[in-house]
Amino acid sequence: MENHSITANSILKNGVSNVNGVTGSAVNLNGSGKFHQAGGLGRGGIRRYVHALRPWSFSASLTAMLLGSTLAYKSIGTLNPMVCLASSFAVLFVHGAGNLVNTYYDYMKGVDSKKSDDRTLVDHRLEPNTVATFGAVLYALGCVAFVVAAAFSPAKMEHIALLYFGGLSSSFLYTGGIGFKYLALGDVVILITFGPLSVMFAFVNQVGHLNIVPLLYAIPLALNTEAILHSNNARDMKIDKLAGVITAAILLGETASYALYCFLIFVPYITFAVVGMNFSKWLLMPMLTLPMAFKLEKKFRQRKLKMLPYETAQLNLLFGMLYVLGCLFADKESLPGL
Numbered sequence: 413m414e415n416h417s418i419t420a421n422s423i424l425k426n427g428v429s430n431v432n433g434v435t436g437s438a439v440n441l442n443g444s445g446k447f448h449q450a451g452g453l454g455r456g457g458i459r460r461y462v463h464a465l466r467p468w469s470f471s472a473s474l475t476a477m478l479l480g481s482t483l484a485y486k487s488i489g490t491l492n493p494m495v496c497l498a499s500s501f502a503v504l505f506v507h508g509a510g511n512l513v514n515t516y517y518d519y520m521k522g523v524d525s526k527k528s529d530d531r532t533l534v535d536h537r538l539e540p541n542t543v544a545t546f547g548a549v550l551y552a553l554g555c556v557a558f559v560v561a562a563a564f565s566p567a568k569m570e571h572i573a574l575l576y577f578g579g580l581s582s583s584f585l586y587t588g589g590i591g592f593k594y595l596a597l598g599d600v601v602i603l604i605t606f607g608p609l610s611v612m613f614a615f616v617n618q619v620g621h622l623n624i625v626p627l628l629y630a631i632p633l634a635l636n637t638e639a640i641l642h643s644n645n646a647r648d649m650k651i652d653k654l655a656g657v658i659t660a661a662i663l664l665g666e667t668a669s670y671a672l673y674c675f676l677i678f679v680p681y682i683t684f685a686v687v688g689m690n691f692s693k694w695l696l697m698p699m700l701t702l703p704m705a706f707k708l709e710k711k712f713r714q715r716k717l718k719m720l721p722y723e724t725a726q727l728n729l730l731f732g733m734l735y736v737l738g739c740l741f742a743d744k745e746s747l748p749g750l
Contacts (some may be wrong), residue, residue: 464532465508472606472637473507475732480614498561505554510583512547517587523655566620575613596658607634625749632680639676647717692746697738
């Protein structure tokens, strides 16, 4: 009988190892010295799946959906909770699937490495086929949630389908298919998808008709959300350049990238200062996060970029929630266009 025994010394000598023939599947030795089956749902397995979704980035979808729903409520005076919940799940599922598509294609194209921030596939926490399947399942769940939202929504199916599947396509094409990210167009895709498109989707699902006003309200939030991606691309400039990826941060260089980050972070505050003083003081609420924005600007200026995307996402969540609360508390008559 073939001997499949493996000594601890031989494993430790090889560092992180893949051992075949023991259980019939890939087994990895993680940094803690414990074995786990890659892609399994054993101890820590669920945590690896959740980590692959990059849930810290979900603030972009959550705040956009809440803003769209709040604007709809202020516009018509009612809110369908089933539509709100189903629409939010539809967008969150698509967002998570888009993150997995990004992980898959960055790895397959050789963009991700041991120095990358996303090391789900590099460290074999999950296998490529597992990530692809997980992404497909989330897209399917998103479509189910969309159907539920459409069933209860007063909007025309063609309108909300155009918005939803436009966002779904954008989330895939960011790195899959055309791969807008690799052509310096990723920033444009994110700016549109996690701003006007998501806000409009939530709004139309509630009120039943298209309106240009939510697009205008989405601009400050979209700029703040884009700052997350830009800080990520600025941090990964060297890695992306070696992999042949073209991003706006690479084209602009360090100095201009810093200027763009400042624009994305601070222009929304200028907007709220003007709108808040002229229409409703409640719209000044996002200004409470201004000290946090200055701290992030300083970190970018000092090139302390390692944790900046995560910290910018935290700012985005607080900024977005205060924006939503400001719109909720303000009188309808004081909100322009509603």
